[in-house]
Amino acid sequence: MRRVFAFLVVLALLAILWEGYKLLGALWGGTWPILGTEMRPRPGDSSMPHVWDVIAALFAPARRNAEPLILTLFVATLYTLREALVGFLVGALVGFSIGVVFVRSLSAERAFMPYVVASQTIPIIAVAPMVVVWGRQLELPGWTMVSIIAAYLTFFPVAINTVRGLRSPEATATELFDSYAATPWQRLTKLQIPSALPYIFTALRVSAAASVVGAIVGELPAGFADGLGRALLQFNQTFAADPAKLYAAVLMSALGGIVFVGAVALAERLTLPSARREVTT
Amino acid sequence: MRWLRHRAVAPILAFVAVVGLWELVVKSLSIESFILPAPSAIWSSFVGNAATIWPYGLRTLGEALGGLVIGTVLGVLAAAAVARWTTLRLGAMPFAAAVNAMPIVATAPIFNQLFGSTNPVSKMAVVAVMVFFPVMANTTRGLAEVDPSELELMRAMAASPYTVLRRVRIPNALPYFFTAMKVAVPLSLIGAIIAEYFGGPQNVLGQYIVNRAQLFQFPDAWAAILVSAVLGIGMYLVVLVSERLVMPWHVSLRATE
Amino acid sequence: MDYIVDAQKLSKTFTGSSGTVHALADIDLQIEPGEFVSLIGPSGCGKSTLLRLIGDLLAPSSGTLSVNGKDPHRARVDGDYGIAFQKATLLDWRTVRRNVELPLELAGVPAEERRSRADELLQMVNLAEFADHYPWQLSGGMQQRVAIARALGQRPPLLLMDEPFGALDEMTRESMQQELMRIWRDTGTTVVFVTHSIPEAVFLSTRVVVMSARPGRITHRITVDLPQPRDFEVRESPRFFELITEVREALRQREVTV
Numbered sequence: 001m002r003r004v005f006a007f008l009v010v011l012a013l014l015a016i017l018w019e020g021y022k023l024l025g026a027l028w029g030g031t032w033p034i035l036g037t038e039m040r041p042r043p044g045d046s047s048m049p050h051v052w053d054v055i056a057a058l059f060a061p062a063r064r065n066a067e068p069l070i071l072t073l074f075v076a077t078l079y080t081l082r083e084a085l086v087g088f089l090v091g092a093l094v095g096f097s098i099g100v101v102f103v104r105s106l107s108a109e110r111a112f113m114p115y116v117v118a119s120q121t122i123p124i125i126a127v128a129p130m131v132v133v134w135g136r137q138l139e140l141p142g143w144t145m146v147s148i149i150a151a152y153l154t155f156f157p158v159a160i161n162t163v164r165g166l167r168s169p170e171a172t173a174t175e176l177f178d179s180y181a182a183t184p185w186q187r188l189t190k191l192q193i194p195s196a197l198p199y200i201f202t203a204l205r206v207s208a209a210a211s212v213v214g215a216i217v218g219e220l221p222a223g224f225a226d227g228l229g230r231a232l233l234q235f236n237q238t239f240a241a242d243p244a245k246l247y248a249a250v251l252m253s254a255l256g257g258i259v260f261v262g263a264v265a266l267a268e269r270l271t272l273p274s275a276r277r278e279v280t281t
Numbered sequence: 282m283r284w285l286r287h288r289a290v291a292p293i294l295a296f297v298a299v300v301g302l303w304e305l306v307v308k309s310l311s312i313e314s315f316i317l318p319a320p321s322a323i324w325s326s327f328v329g330n331a332a333t334i335w336p337y338g339l340r341t342l343g344e345a346l347g348g349l350v351i352g353t354v355l356g357v358l359a360a361a362a363v364a365r366w367t368t369l370r371l372g373a374m375p376f377a378a379a380v381n382a383m384p385i386v387a388t389a390p391i392f393n394q395l396f397g398s399t400n401p402v403s404k405m406a407v408v409a410v411m412v413f414f415p416v417m418a419n420t421t422r423g424l425a426e427v428d429p430s431e432l433e434l435m436r437a438m439a440a441s442p443y444t445v446l447r448r449v450r451i452p453n454a455l456p457y458f459f460t461a462m463k464v465a466v467p468l469s470l471i472g473a474i475i476a477e478y479f480g481g482p483q484n485v486l487g488q489y490i491v492n493r494a495q496l497f498q499f500p501d502a503w504a505a506i507l508v509s510a511v512l513g514i515g516m517y518l519v520v521l522v523s524e525r526l527v528m529p530w531h532v533s534l535r536a537t538e
Numbered sequence: 539m540d541y542i543v544d545a546q547k548l549s550k551t552f553t554g555s556s557g558t559v560h561a562l563a564d565i566d567l568q569i570e571p572g573e574f575v576s577l578i579g580p581s582g583c584g585k586s587t588l589l590r591l592i593g594d595l596l597a598p599s600s601g602t603l604s605v606n607g608k609d610p611h612r613a614r615v616d617g618d619y620g621i622a623f624q625k626a627t628l629l630d631w632r633t634v635r636r637n638v639e640l641p642l643e644l645a646g647v648p649a650e651e652r653r654s655r656a657d658e659l660l661q662m663v664n665l666a667e668f669a670d671h672y673p674w675q676l677s678g679g680m681q682q683r684v685a686i687a688r689a690l691g692q693r694p695p696l697l698l699m700d701e702p703f704g705a706l707d708e709m710t711r712e713s714m715q716q717e718l719m720r721i722w723r724d725t726g727t728t729v730v731f732v733t734h735s736i737p738e739a740v741f742l743s744t745r746v747v748v749m750s751a752r753p754g755r756i757t758h759r760i761t762v763d764l765p766q767p768r769d770f771e772v773r774e775s776p777r778f779f780e781l782i783t784e785v786r787e788a789l790r791q792r793e794v795t796v
Contacts, residue, residue, distance in 0.1 A: 175595050178594075
């Protein structure tokens with residue numbers, strides 16, 4: 001609760017900073033005093049609308065006689081989050097399975113782990129436009145392609161942390177299970193997977209955020225009108241006429257991301273007692 | 282050296298096997314290049330278009346590096362402030378956590394509008410925002426979470442606050458900082474490429490990938506991705522090497538085995 | 539044939555990147571049922587390795603070993619021994635009761651039976667009221683008591699202990715020793731106990747086996763003739779100190795001759 005309050009305070013401070021900058025801009029006529037150069041970003045309403053104008057835009061109809069913008073954006077957010085969720089679940093499952101395989105087979109890990117790690121350092125998202133065009137060739141529905149991108153972004157962190165987590169039991173715990181002559185399945189389900197849960201959840205929180213990014217970016221070239229990515233592009237084009245709408249869409253994207261990651265964090269909270277949360281990786 | 286060779290054999294075999302299988306499947310089933318281009322086709326585009334894609338790549342790299350520097354400097358400064366005045370932490374840490382959950386790339390069109398989409402600063406700004414939070418959060422932890430007995434030792438020696446910062450806090454923060462950089466470096470390239478998707482000059486990697494993909498010139502698009510991968514791995518290696526140079530003493534770098 | 543542990547000419551070598559290490563050489567050790575045997579020696583003498591050979595957690599390089607009259611592997615599969623380590627090694631996600639139930643669960647004991655057995659064991663180590671707590675809510679000494687209860691789950695004829703009290707403070711340690719004495723008497727189990735504390739070895743054991751390092755060998759076997767049951771007064775008796783001196787000399791003698 002205190003964290004939420006602190007967050008709101010920071011948010012309020014940022015709003016004050018924003019309005020303060022605009023006020024100074026109005027005072028100085030858009031140029032820095034002494035330096036005499038133009039203020040960038042321009043503090044005028046055409047590029048930095050007032051905070052209240054953005055909020056007003058959310059509740060005003062998007063077009064004449066249409067529903068309020070917030071409703072349109074809400075539907076778009078749900079659509080994008082659905083794509084993200086499907087991708088997230090598939091990616092998490094694949095990542096977890098790969099983690100288990102790597103831990104069971106050292107040679108598989110030796111051979112492929114360097115690529116899993118290296119792939120973390122390259123901009124995977126660059127593949128997104130291709131996957132979408134690709135899907136169109138195979139006549140798959142657009143959202144499945146977007147989900148595939150989200151899944152791709154999810155599976156790496158989960159795979160890596162699953163491997164680390166399954167290897168995390170201390171040597172004596174492994175010896176303990178040896179002393180009971182435990183089967184590999186018993187060892188996996190009763191020792192390794194429970195030990196790995198904190199690691200997996202840490203990865204899931206990272207992945208959840210990544211899968212939303214993947215969904216938004218995947219929508220950009222996909223060319224269907226339903227999701228947040230498209231809304232961002234559309235309001236980007238009408239920015240000159242109505243800047244507040246783009247800000248409103250960005251706000252909704254941010255909110256969607258927080259809700260999605262928050263849901264994962266909540267699931268973690270319900271699954272793990274506090275003493276087992278927050279492994280540092 | 283023997284250890285290196287031993288560890289390198291399996292990945293190289295895996296690479297050869299995967300690429301070979303890929304080539305074989307594409308060639309034997311005569312799959313069209315707009316569905317899946319053969320590795321050989323990607324390679325010939327990579328070589329043939331080198332004069333185009335490398336300058337594009339360097340422009341994108343410039344955006345990424347510019348944003349990385351801005352975001353890192355601001356992140357470290359903010360971390361110093363937050364570590365110094367603990368009340369700031371109360372607000373800053375939950376905010377950083379929340380921002381981490383947001384799709385920051387969504388702000389790319391806004392920065393395009395604020396700075397002008399043709400201005401590379403618009404891309405750097407997106408990258409800087411993306412990089413800022415992991416750097417700040419990690420560095421803050423490194424500066425603040427110091428072993429209390431080390432602080433007591435410094436107190437016992439009547440060390441000045443500057444000495445404590447110089448001798449205890451900064452060395453303690455370095456591993457955290459480098460961990461953040463390992464996250465930030467790939468993020469910076471991703472941020473720059475996505476920001477390019479939202480519009481701007483055409484002679485950059487992001488636009489090239491989108492355009493070639495839409496023209497079904499997949500080998501070209503993949504070649505551009507290869508360039509981005511090389512740049513990403515290169516930046517990452519620079520971080521690894523500087524980590525070794527700056528803190529050769531750290532546990533995580535000691536030889537295992 | 540009646541020995542619960544019978545080791546003959548047992549040796550163990552480790553080969554690693556830095557060469558070959560002779561951890562144990564020519565170990566002959568016979569332990570009778572009901573004995574309490576401590577293994578003591580400098581670090582690197584192979585006392586923990588010997589314990590792991592008995593538990594079939596490591597395989598010997600040569601020699602013969604039988605545990606409870608069987609091949610060590612058979613004995614392990616049959617659950618003939620319980621084990622406790624220096625770290626309690628409790629599973630964080632299980633309550634105290636479910637931790638004690640673990641070996642029974644893996645052996646396929648029905649839920650009801652293992653629950654009542656776990657409660658019985660917790661009673662024995664005086665932790666009945668903590669059954670539903672989680673390990674991190676317990677002190678180090680209490681955690682170690684849970685680990686001992688867990689080790690006794692299947693009423694094993696043999697209990698292997700690897701410096702179980704090594705991480706505890708002196709006061710807790712003495713009361714734990716007292717408690718272990720009582721459990722040993724009540725259950726009649728045989729104990730093989732690795733320690734590097736001389737008073738601990740003397741107080742607990744019926745026999746102290748002194749080992750030396752490089753290669754790990756048995757140098758002395760000292761029978762402890764202190765009266766049973768042992769209590770606080772034993773710790774202050776002259777005979778206790780004589781035996782401590784004897785063990786200390788045995789440990790030192792080896793050092794001097796090497």
